[in-house]
Each structure stands twice: as structure tokens, then as C-alpha cells.
Amino acid sequence: xxxxxxxxxxxxxxxxxxxxxxxxxxxxxxxxxxxxxxxxxxxxxxxxxxxxxxxxxxxxxxxxxxxxxxxxxxxxxxxxxxxxxxxxxxxxxxxxxxxxxxxxxxxxxxxxxxxxxxxxxxxxxxxxxxxxxxxxxxxxxxxxxxxxxxxxxxxxxxxxxxxxxxxxxxxxxxxxxxxxxxxxxxxxxxxxxxxxxxxxxxxxxxxxxxxxxxxxxxxxxxxxxxxxxxxxxxxxxxxxxxxxxxxxxxxxxxxxxxxxxxxxxxxxxxxxxxxxxxxxxxxxxxxxxxxxxxxxxxxxxxxxxxxxxxxxxxxxxxxxxxxxxxxxxxxxxxxxxxxxxxxxxxxxxxxxxxxxxxxxxxxxxxxxxxxxxxxxxxxxxxxxxxxxxxxxxxxxxxxxxxxxxxxxxxxxxxxxxxxxxxxxxxxxxxxxxxxxxxxxxxxxxxxxxxxxxxx
Amino acid sequence: xxxxxxxxxxxxxxxxxxxxxxxxxxxxxxxxxxxxxxxxxxxxxxxxxxxxxxxxxxxxxxxxxxxxxxxxxxxxxxxxxxxxxxxxxxxxxxxxxxxxxxxxxxxxxxxxxxxxxxxxxxxxxxxxxxxxxxxxxxxxxxxxxxxxxxxxxxxxxxxxxxxxxxxxxxxxxxxxxxxx
Numbered sequence: 001x002x003x004x005x006x007x008x009x010x011x012x013x014x015x016x017x018x019x020x021x022x023x024x025x026x027x028x029x030x031x032x033x034x035x036x037x038x039x040x041x042x043x044x045x046x047x048x049x050x051x052x053x054x055x056x057x058x059x060x061x062x063x064x065x066x067x068x069x070x071x072x073x074x075x076x077x078x079x080x081x082x083x084x085x086x087x088x089x090x091x092x093x094x095x096x097x098x099x100x101x102x103x104x105x106x107x108x109x110x111x112x113x114x115x116x117x118x119x120x121x122x123x124x125x126x127x128x129x130x131x132x133x134x135x136x137x138x139x140x141x142x143x144x145x146x147x148x149x150x151x152x153x154x155x156x157x158x159x160x161x162x163x164x165x166x167x168x169x170x171x172x173x174x175x176x177x178x179x180x181x182x183x184x185x186x187x188x189x190x191x192x193x194x195x196x197x198x199x200x201x202x203x204x205x206x207x208x209x210x211x212x213x214x215x216x217x218x219x220x221x222x223x224x225x226x227x228x229x230x231x232x233x234x235x236x237x238x239x240x241x242x243x244x245x246x247x248x249x250x251x252x253x254x255x256x257x258x259x260x261x262x263x264x265x266x267x268x269x270x271x272x273x274x275x276x277x278x279x280x281x282x283x284x285x286x287x288x289x290x291x292x293x294x295x296x297x298x299x300x301x302x303x304x305x306x307x308x309x310x311x312x313x314x315x316x317x318x319x320x321x322x323x324x325x326x327x328x329x330x331x332x333x334x335x336x337x338x339x340x341x342x343x344x345x346x347x348x349x350x351x352x353x354x355x356x357x358x359x360x361x362x363x364x365x366x367x368x369x370x371x372x373x374x375x376x377x378x379x380x381x382x383x384x385x386x387x388x389x390x391x392x393x394x395x396x397x398x399x400x401x402x403x404x405x406x407x408x409x410x411x412x413x414x415x416x417x418x419x420x421x422x423x424x425x426x427x428x429x430x431x432x433x434x435x436x437x438x439x440x441x442x443x444x445x446x447x448x449x450x451x452x453x454x455x
Numbered sequence: 456x457x458x459x460x461x462x463x464x465x466x467x468x469x470x471x472x473x474x475x476x477x478x479x480x481x482x483x484x485x486x487x488x489x490x491x492x493x494x495x496x497x498x499x500x501x502x503x504x505x506x507x508x509x510x511x512x513x514x515x516x517x518x519x520x521x522x523x524x525x526x527x528x529x530x531x532x533x534x535x536x537x538x539x540x541x542x543x544x545x546x547x548x549x550x551x552x553x554x555x556x557x558x559x560x561x562x563x564x565x566x567x568x569x570x571x572x573x574x575x576x577x578x579x580x581x582x583x584x585x586x587x588x589x590x591x592x593x594x595x596x597x598x599x600x601x602x603x604x605x606x607x608x609x610x611x612x613x614x615x616x617x618x619x620x621x622x623x624x625x626x627x628x629x630x631x632x633x634x635x
Contacts, residue, residue: 019509019536025548027604028593083538107503107540111606 005121006030006047010040010067011055011083016106020053020083023110027117037062037070044074050124051117054100056084056091065091065098072099077127079120146186147327150320156183156312163310164191169262171247171307172285174314177360180285181245183312187283188241196240199233199280203254204246212254213270222271234267237280247284247307248293255300262306282307317355317362324351324362331363332378335370342378344448349380353390380450410445413438414452422454457524459483459586462490462515464530471557471578472529478579478616479586485524492518495532508534508545508554515552525589526552527582533558543581543605546588549629553585560608577608579616587618590629595622 007029011017017033024031032047034040037058043049052071056064068080081102082095092103102116146157163170164187172180181200188198206214209223217232233242244250250258261267265278284307293299317324328350332340342350346369355361365384372382380388413431420426428438442452461476463469472489480487498510511528519526527546534542534556543560546553560577562570583601595602600619605611618626 013537015509016537020538022545022548023536023539023542026546026588026594106538107535108538109606110539110542113539114604114606 004030005050005124006032007051007053007117008032008034008040008043008047008049009053010034010037010058010064011053012036012058012060013055016055020113023113024117027114029117036060037064037067040067041070041074044071049075049078051120052078052080053083054080056082056095065094068095068100069098079124081116081120146183147323147330148320149322149326150315152315153320153323156314159310160187160312161190163187166191167281168309169282169284169307170310170312171290172283172312172314173290174285174287175316175358176287177358178314178316179359180287180314181243183314184241184243184283184285188243188281191241191281193240193281197237198241198243199237200243200245201233202245204249208251208254209270211250212257215254216257216267216269218270219272222269226271229269232267232269234261234278234280235276238278240280242280242282244282244284246286248286248288248290248299252300255303259300259303259306262303317358321351324355327359327362328366331366332370335367336373336376340370340373340376340378343380343450345380345450346378346383349383349387349390353387409441410450413441413445414450417442417452457485458488458520458522459485460488460490460520460523460526462492462526462528464492464495464528464532466531467529467557468531471575474575475529475555475578475582479527479582482583482617483586483590488523490520490526492528492530495530498532500535503535505535505541506530506532508536508542508556511554512545512547512552515554519551523551525586527586527589528552528554529557529578529582530554531557543611544585546585548588548593549591550589553589555581555585560611565608573612576616577611580605580611580614583616583618587622587626590626592618592622592625592629595619597622 007021007024009017009020009024009031010033011020012035014035017035021031021033032043032049034043038060040052040054052068054064054068054071058064058067062070064082064084068082071078071080079101080099081104082091082100083104083106084091085106095103101120104112104116146153148154148157160183170184170187172183174180184200185198188194201211201214203211213222213226213230213232215232215234217230217235218226220226220229244258257267261278262282265280266275267278268275290299290304290308294301294304317327325347328342328347332342350362357364365387368384369378369382373379413427416427416430417424420430424438424442425435428435431438445452459479461472461479463472476487476489492515495506495511497514498506498508500507511530511534515526515528534545534554536542536545541559542556544553544555555578557574557578558564560581561574562568580601584605587602592602594604595618597603597619598613599615600622601614601617602619602622603610603614605614617623
């Protein structure tokens with residue numbers, strides 16, 4: 001159905017209005033009519049019309065051009081189609097100059113109107129999609145949106161805000177899964193290159209020769225299989241940002257070529273002698289300590305200093321446990337469209353786990369939990385086994401005697417439940433308590449997030 | 456008992472009318488009744504030498520019988536609405552009355568040799584299309600579906616004389632809907 005797009009037909013002749021409206025309604029659009037420019041403006045204030053058909057000749061002070069100009073002021077994103085029976089070149093030119101998207105002469109061919117509306121709607125759908133995607137991107141990756149209460153992370157994000165608009169290279173170091181690429185995107189999106197391309201390349205994913213042609217491009221015939229000229233990522237990222245991930249894995253030959261680019265932006269395509277120039281900003285990342293790689297002779301010292309103008313070291317999640325719950329919450333909200341919440345035992349368990357895979361591991365665990373928990377209450381059994389095991393094996397503190405007693409009771413009840421296939425009456429009988437007492441206890445366990453119902 | 460009426464203006468080819476009535480009866484599973492509508496002279500526009508489809512729909516609404524669920528008129532006259540050069544037909548969306556013009560469905564209209572088979576196929580498809588509007592269906596993006604918008608006979612020839620599955624399902628859900 002395409003009916004979410006609304007159309008307004010403006011014509012002083014009622015029969016013209018109604019006939020065009022009826023025709024468009026058959027196409028499934030929501031259509032309204034107005035018999036004057038004034039009425040059209042009134043209706044425009046109340047409803048968001050995407051397309052207007054406006055008759056050029058209308059009596060009573062406001063003709064089609066005037067009406068169109070006022071509509072454009074009110075709804076600048078709407079498309080306006082001028083209709084007229086008096087086709088002259090002059091009026092067509094005036095109408096188009098004032099911002100009409102199209103101009104039709106009545107009576108027109110039915111095919112013309114359908115094609116016209118379809119074409120406009122197609123563009124509008126793309127525009128809407130684009131706006132949504134853009135919003136999503138900037139929302140996800142702006143520096144200010146990085147979730148952290150950790151003082152070291154705040155410091156890093158402050159530095160990131162400061163360097164976002166510079167051209168200087170930045171070296172981002174951190175364990176796998178700490179979100180190095182996200183930080184790079186945030187840097188890009190918060191700077192003045194935000195509307196320019198962001199190109200990410202993983203230097204570990206490709207063999208040396210392939211990486212060279214990936215980064216710098218190649219000429220036709222440069223090597224077997226180079227059937228056509230190809231522009232490289234540095235050219236693609238011109239005016240924008242290039243993000244080189246896993247930079248420590250780069251071969252020494254490419255390190256030399258990269259050094260050249262970091263110095264003056266010059267490089268050559270594979271198989272060509274012609275020097276090209278790029279203005280791309282370079283962000284590099286690695287999960288190793290690059291300085292150690294330099295000392296061991298695996299990484300060029302001069303390139304290291306070139307890349308390391310600013311250094312952002314992202315601490316692993318286990319060094320900032322205060323971020324676990326806020327991050328987990330943000331992910332669960334994202335994956336469950338805001339409906340899911342954690343049971344208390346889950347929240348405690350998440351904080352106890354060491355998260356060797358860092359934020360990525362946490363994010364994946366939350367995606368899984370949102371699915372298994374059907375987007376409602378997240379219970380311990382919705383977590384991956386290793387997270388659950390860590391949570392159970394390493395209690396945060398020694399439990400008091402009352403708590404220990406409660407735990408013994410809980411385990412006894414859960415075991416009995418399982419033994420009796422979750423039949424409450426039989427379980428209560430076996431435990432020697434009333435069914436009512438059992439139900440009451442189960443309700444309390446359920447609230448605390450323990451699995452007391454058959455899965 | 457509610458009927459689907461198929462009305463005919465005076466000049467309509469009776470064989471074509473019978474074929475269309477039969478096809479519509481089969482498609483919608485409603486009992487079909489015939490109705491004579493006389494001349495469309497009142498809707499003639501001398502300036503355009505065509506017949507206005509809006510006055511025709513108004514006339515049909517006035518004359519729609521009590522026991523009619525829907526009234527679909529068939530005419531040989533070339534129809535138009537003011538903003539368009541012509542229409543193959545027009546119907547109230549989800550309403551009671553609609554009209555189909557056979558004028559532009561004949562090969563002769565385009566200076567070609569008459570072909571009764573092609574003509575009848577087009578007539579079915581357009582009758583189904585307008586009747587579909589009466590049962591609340593809007594234009595379908597599926598090019599083979601009878602509810603896809605055709606503004607040329609070529610487009611009519613390309614579609615099937617049947618509804619696509621989603622349109623047929625919508626039709627079944629329509630209140631007082633058809634037994635398709």
C-alpha cells in the first residue's frame with residue numbers, strides 16, 4: 001500500500017477537483033481537495049501533504065502561482081504540480097522558476113499523471129529512507145553518544161571531541177571488541193568531514209598484494225586479473241576519512257607506501273607511475289601495543305610516529321565494570337524495541353563476568369537474550385552459558401546465613417519442581433508444604449528472576 | 456437477495472455484454488441481473504465529442520435498483536473526466552456504481568483490423584478491474600493482476616483476467632464481499 005502519502009488537489013472547479021481526486025484515490029493514495037488557495041493553505045496547516053496539484057487559474061485574489069509560493073513556504077519539502085488549461089510558455093517558465101516540480105496541461109493523458117505521481121513517490125520514498133538511515137547513523141556514532149561513566153573513557157571522549165575536526169592522524173588502540181571502529185566513526189561523524197565518505201579497510205583481511213591494490217587502486221593490466229582500472233580506498237575517501245584497522249598486520253613494503261601518504265598525501269596506483277594526491281584523513285587502529293611492535297622491529301618507527309599524533313587507548317570492559325550495565329541496558333533496549341528488562345540476578349551476573357570479548361561480546365549476548373527472552377523479562381537462562389557460569393561460580397561477596405538458607409530452599413524447590421515436571425500439586429506434596437505456600441514462593445522466585453517455569 | 460447488476464446502454468454489442476456478464480458472475484459468485492440504461496446523450500460534451508463519466512456515475516446512482524449490491528454499466532461511448540483525455544472506465548472506490556467503456560478496447564479504434572477475441576478479453580479485464588474498485592480494491596503494483604493500472608490497451612493485454620493472490624484475499628475480506 002502506498003496510501004501513507006497524502007495528496008491535495010487545488011482547483012476552483014469542483015468537477016475537476018473531484019475527478020482528479022477520484023482517479024488518484026483508485027491508485028491508493030489519501031487525497032483531499034480544496035477549492036481555493038486559501039482553503040489549500042488552511043488544510044496544509046492541518047495535514048502533511050506530500051504532493052499538490054494546483055490549478056493555475058483560480059479566481060479570488062490567489063492564483064495558482066501565488067498559492068504555490070505560499071505552500072512552498074509552509075511545506076518546503078512537498079512537490080507541486082501545476083495544472084492548467086491555458087498552456088503558454090511564459091506561465092510554464094514562471095511556475096517552474098517558483099519551484100513547481102512539474103507542469104501539466106489539461107486534459108492530459110492518464111498515463112502522464114500516473115507516471116508523474118509514481119516518479120515523485122519513488123523519489124520521496126528514497127528521501128525518507130535516506131533521512132531515516134542518516135539519523136540512525138549519526139545517532140549511533142556521534143562522540144556524545146558513547147555510553148560511559150568511566151573517568152578514563154570520559155577523558156578519551158573529551159580528547160576525541162577536540163581532535164574530531166582536525167586533519168591529524170589518530171591511533172586508536174584497544175583490545176578486540178572494545179569498539180575501535182565505532183570510535184573512528186564517531187570521530188568522523190563529529191568532525192567537519194561528517195558528510196564526506198568514511199571508508200574502513202581491515203589490513204589483516206587481505207593478502208599483501210591485494211591490500212595494496214585495495215588501498216591505492218590499480219591500472220588495467222597491472223597484474224593477472226586486473227581487467228579494468230580500479231580506484232583505491234584512498235581515492236574513495238578523498239575529502240573524507242579512511243580507517244585502517246589492524247594496522248600492525250601491514251607488511252613493511254606497504255608501511256613504506258603508507259608513510260608516503262601520511263607525509264604529503266601522495267601515492268601511485270599499482271602498475272602506474274603517475275602520482276595521485278589524496279586529502280583523506282587517516283585513522284588507524286590496532287589491538288596490539290604498537291610500540292612493542294616497533295621495538296621488536298615489526299613496525300616502522302617513522303610510520304608509528306606519523307600515525308601516533310594523537311593516541312586513544314580504549315580500556316577493556318573489565319577495567320570499567322561501571323559501564324557494563326548501562327551498555328547492556330542500551331543494547332537490550334535496542335534489540336527489544338524498549339520492552340525488555342533484566343531480572344536482578346541477571347544484572348548481578350553481567351557485572352561479575354570478565355567479558356574477554358569486550359563490548360562486542362556484551363552486545364551479542366544481549367541480542368541473544370532479547371531473542372530468547374522474547375523481548376520481555378531477561379532471566380539467567382537467557383544468557384550464554386559462560387556468562388551464567390561466571391555469575392554462579394564467583395559470588396560478589398560471602399552470603400549471610402539467612403541468604404544461604406534461602407538459597408538452599410530455592411534449590412530444593414527448583415529441583416523438586418523439575419523432578420515432578422513442574423506439576424505444582426505434586427511438588428508441594430513431595431516437599432511437605434501446602435500448594436498455596438509453594439505458589440507464593442514460586443512467585444517470589446520468579447520476581448527475582450529464577451527459572452521456575454517450564455521453558 | 457442482493458444482486459450484481461450489469462447495465463447496458465442502448466448501443467452496446469449484446470454478445471460482448473453477455474460475455475462480460477457471464478465472466479463477472481463467475482468471478483464474483485454473486486447472482487447477476489441485466490438492466491437497460493438507454494442513451495448517454497445527457498452526458499455528451501460537444502467541445503470534446505466525448506461523454507463525461509461523472510454525470511454517468513450520477514445517473515447510475517439515481518437509477519440503482521433497491522436490490523442491487525453493485526451496478527456496473529457497460530457502454531460503447533468514449534468516456535472522459537475533465538482532467539484526463541479519456542478513461543477506460545470509472546468506479547466509486549468501495550461504492551455502488553461503476554462504468555466501463557468499450558470504445559477504446561476495439562482494435563478498430565487504433566486503425567487495425569477487428570479482432571473479436573482480443574476485444575472480448577480486454578472487455579473482461581476492464582469489467583473485472585472496475586468491479587474490483589467497487590469492492591474496495593485499489594490499483595495493484597503486480598503488473599499481471601487485473602487491478603494493475605492500465606492506461607493503454609497494450610497494458611490491458613499484458614495483464615491477466617484474474618486478481619493476484621493478495622487482491623483476491625482482500626476481496627474475500629471485503630464486507631458483503633465476493634465468493635472468489
